[in-house]
Amino acid sequence: MEFYRQMGEATDDTIAAVLRRWWTLVQVAADPATARTAAAIAAGSAPGRSAAAVLRERQENR
Numbered sequence: 001m002e003f004y005r006q007m008g009e010a011t012d013d014t015i016a017a018v019l020r021r022w023w024t025l026v027q028v029a030a031d032p033a034t035a036r037t038a039a040a041i042a043a044g045s046a047p048g049r050s051a052a053a054v055l056r057e058r059q060e061n062r
Contacts, residue, residue, distance in 0.1 A: 003022050010018045028034055040046040 006018045
């Protein structure tokens with residue numbers, strides 16, 4: 001229902017951005033890698049570092 005609300009409230013200038021945002025959301029949600037990545041993050045086994053860790057290190061190194 002949120003999609004329809006946003007589309008109904010969009011102006012001629014903003015409707016393309018609203019549609020693009022929802023299209024992107026659907027594409028990401030339909031990608032099987034999204035579920036695997038989310039599970040790896042929840043399990044703590046995803047490669048790389050969290051954004052919080054990177055920001056903390058940047059603050060410490062200033």
